Amino acid sequence: MAPDTADVMLGEDGLARPAWAAFDPLMRDYYDQEWGLPVRDEQGLYERICLEGFQAGLSWATILRKRPAFRQAFSGFNPEAVAAFTDADVERLMQDPGIVRNRAKILATIKNARATLALRAEGGLVDFVWQFQPVATPRPMVHADIPTQSVESIALSKALRKKGFSFVGPTTMFALMEAIGMVDTHLLGSHRRGSSGIWPDAAQPSSNTGQPPATAR
Known part of the structure; x- marks a missing residue:
């Protein structure tokens, strides 16, 4: 990997990525094919x-490596199946070495499944979350330009909590917004900048956003 001038790394394939996605093949594939x-x-x-939510206090690489085990443990994250989990399921999950064995986070996953089902009466989880898409996206030149939360992520966090969701703090929800393309925080020098289709002008040059600095994802 060779350093570039805009806080990205140039890979052997000639593509520019942020440092967090430049070395680990799993993280690189996730960045190239899924994130954003x-x-x-x-x-x-x-x-x-x-x-x-499971990532809180941990690295995303840890969660990504465990994702196949998470999917198996939580019935493919089918909310109807997880909503029916019992205390016996909680104890089973607490003995599963393939996932993060945190009781509060396991209980939150079950609680969030039930809250997801309840939201169907109000139009569903997807419409509920996406209504918080901002009118503009950050335009980070370097990693320090990326915020850790926003007005919209704070509002989304509060709204989800009112609907019964847990482990949905403002910073966690901003990470969600990044991951699902609601905001584009790909660095301007990255080959993925503007690739979501949501922000068609996101790759155009611009001045610094003035957003508060972020820590590494």
Whole structure:
């Protein structure tokens, strides 16, 4: 990998990526093929919310490596199946070495499944979350330009909590918004900048956003 001038790394394939996606093949594939692309189906969005919650206090690489085990443990993140989990399921999951064995996060995943089902009466989880899409997206030149939360992520966090969701803090929800394409925080020098289809002008040059600095994802 060779450093570029805009806080990205040039890979052997000639593509520019942020440092967090430049070395680990799993993280690189996730960045190239998935991160920042729109997620507009209930099951996929429910899974992302839960995995972002499991990440709290951990690295995303840890969660990504465990994702196959998470999917097996939580019935493919089918909210109807997870909503029916019992205390016995909780104890089973607490003994599963393939996932993050945190009781509060496991209980939150079940609680979030039930809240997802309840939202169907109000138009569904997808419409509920996507109503918080901002009118503009950050335009980071370097990683320090990327915020860790926003007015919209704070509002989304509060709204989801009112609907019964857990582990949906403002920083976690901003990470969700990044992951599902609601905001484009690909660095301007990245080969993925503007690739979501949601922000057609996102790749055009611009001045610094003035957003507060972020820590590494």
